[in-house]
Amino acid sequence: MTHLVVLVDSERPDAYVNSVAYNLRSRAVKRVSFIHVYGFPDDVNSQVSSDLSSHIMMRVMGRLKMLATQGSYIDHNECIVPLGGPGDSLSIEEIKFFYSSGADNVNYSSEEVHYRDLRNFFRQIRKGKQEYIVDVTACRKRIIGDFVAMGLVDGLRGLYTFDVTVTIDYGSQWKSLLHELANQRPVGFSYIDILETSIIRDSVRVVSWRAPRFGLAWIVVAALVTAGIGINLGFGLDSLFAKWVNVVAQFVTFSALLLVFFPPRNR
Structure with a gap:
């Protein structure tokens, strides 16, 4: 069983739907944690816990449930958009089946983590017996740098981002949902471990040797x-x-x- 840790940094739930759906379908994920980091130094707007992780978790769960049970999507205006029409790659029943795959018996949770406790939080994740994936798709560059540093120094692994490799129609964002991207040729997305580049691997070896x-x-x-x-x-x-x-x-x-x-x- 794999533990998916989703870093919450955007208030738009659409930024997380594809990552969670992909991992539920492809990585045997049965535990999903939404983690919001607050208390960044020199950032007066992030000093207090905002409960953003719980808010995003509920909205993402609602969108995934709507896709799996009704073949519809809730857009950024909270309007229900029916899918499976003539212009879509899958029928409504195929869409429901697509998002139902791997969605059963999943344990969802949310947590607010202060910036000063971030390294210790992920040390506990690494010490656990479960395999884990850390998703930083919706993170700003500021925090991604911290995670790359933890990969170099603390041994953090599995730092993934969901990249859409085709042009996004922001007026019809449901056209960029996972089932549409997966049925394009070539596939319209990639899920990349950003700690598995040759430079990062060489840097990890150097740090491990020197320290x-x-x-x-x-x-x-x-x-x-x-x-x-x-x-x-x-x-x-x-x-x-x-x-x-x-x-x-x-x-x-x-x-x-x-x-x-x-x-x-x-x-």
Whole structure:
């Protein structure tokens, strides 16, 4: 069972419908959490919890239910738009079947998370036994940068965005719903993990090498200390080998301190 975490940053429910519907159909998602982050530094408009996550969750659920049960859509003006007509790619029954797939027994929830608690919130997500997907489709660039940083430093994975790859008709947004995009040739959307680019993967490896996990660092330190004690016990403190090991260790220590204050760059 996969846990879908939807980051809420837009007040338009249309921005989330395709992402949720796609994951319900394709990723065996049975838990969907709508998360709104508030309390951004230097942003006076986001200092107080606004209950936006709950508001968006209810409106997205209503739209998905309308599609699955009536083959209709609720537009941004809260008007019901019948689908499945002559100009649509699917009939009304096909639309209902399309959005009913994977929609049963899904647990929806919403939560307001303060910016200062964001890293800890996602650490708990990562520690859970469920696979997870983090959807940032409706997020502004400001917060996406924070999530990329968490991918580099904290090991966050599965950071996805739903990209429409065809021209959007903003006057008839239901034409850009998932079932319409999926029936185009080529398919009119892509669902991309933005942490799986070659540059991000290389950066993760560099960060992991230069800043290993705390537990791993302690294991390496303990192994080196044990090896040092073993060498001195085996060869004796007055042996030539032990003396050279101590000399080399001193120069390595000084070099390490130098690199701490003056870290090298590739270019």
